[in-house]
Amino acid sequence: FPGLTDVSISEDIPVEGQITVPVGSHSPDEEFSTLDEPVRDTIMRDLKAVGKKFVHVMYPKKSSALLRDWDLWGPLVLCVSLALMLQGGSADSKDDGGPQFAEVFVIIWFGAVVITLNSKLLGGTISFFQSLCVLGYCVMPLTVAMLVCRLVLLAGSGTISFIIRLIVVLAMFGWSTLASTAFLADSQPPNRKALVVYPIFLFYFVISWMILTFTPQ
């Protein structure tokens, strides 16, 4: 470059400054490596994330935290506990009893996958695992209902206990459906919302039916 041979910087003017370009958002994870932290911190961080999502399900507001940082720990814990609590149903013969562990597991996960595929095929913008995450976490009210039902059944299994169980299961079913709809409905095209909400309704209805018809031995 012939024109630059004359350029020189005077030595009185100090040349200093930062070469690095400041990044807009500094997320705390990038400041330090998580490889060296104690195991307790790692586990507590994940547990806090799961707990925060449970709180979001209990008070369903339109927040994107549930969608953004999806995880499947919560759904797994809920599904396993629900399937375990549905065990021990009565059966005259092997064929007539309630659902087995594998059947509950398959219904919940396969049902959630099918509903997610359905909403994506209809043109939804939500990602696959985000939808699985929401549907799994919204099973929480029904798990609470199962717990209440088992406690009520310990006290007795007459008509009054059935009415209590019916009311509890109906209320939790409504809560689950409303919570999941609140999170999922926004990502659907507006003229197909009902087509996406109906399978969710059917899914939670089937789970509620399994909970309501549970009879202990």
Next chain:
Amino acid sequence: IAHLAMYLFAEFDDAANLLAANPDATTVSIDETVEIPKNQHSRLQEPGREEDDELLGTDDSDKTELLAGQKKSAPFWTFDYYQTFFDVDTYQVLDRIKGSVFPVPGKNFVRLYIRSNPDLYGPFWICATLVFTIAVSGNLSNFFIHLGKPTYHYVPEFRKVSIAATTIYAYAWLVPLALWGFLMWRNSKVMNIVSYSFLEIVCVYGYSLFIYIPTAILWIIPQEVVRWVLMIFSLCLSGSVLVMTFWPAVRDDNRRVALVTVGTIVLLHALLSVGCLAYFFDAPEVDVPAPIIPAQNGTVITKSQ
């Protein structure tokens, strides 16, 4: 056959006249259904087939053939290919359900509602709903029938859900497959006017099953007469949708083959509903008038169940 020959000669005469009048016009052949512009195609149409227009919606079928050719162009291993089968809005699904429940005599369900946009949403979710409705209603009706008995212990009968699912999904997908194969085979032997794609047949079968959902709920009523009346009513409604769809497709065939085909469709449909009623719903107990047993001290005691 003489009539057919006369029609063909008449068409040749027309074509010759047209060609003589306009020597620069290109000749068209009947095979090119896509490239023929709409007015020329309707000129070649045989007279006396107006009744088919209602059933076929011929004016729309030209446009829809073009549209169908443009729509499903994604290769089958991409996600977009399957998205074309879910290209329906809420009101369209509701319209199709309405069309299956209130069949208009003389109107073809496929041409009127599907219009070359078959969807898989309706068949899949109607079948899923039907499976769970039959299982739940059967369980509830058995519960109410056996309620008063001291020896009765309620069981959820969850196994029946898998049996119901297998039955209904097999019916809704294998019977259309067989029917489509049969229609394709007959089409190769006899030139039929109407031919349906596999998805359109699946669509018709799926939507025709919708009437069984409220029927299954009403089957909880533990009266034999009520159940059979309901079954015959719903069989007539959904059977008529199927018959009106498939009769134009086999009408030009050998008379016996056509009647046997339509008869088999109705028979399989009836078998499905009778089988579901018999297997999932226990027979309600009938109160028989008991025999009068004379007691030792001369009073008459009647024993009732």
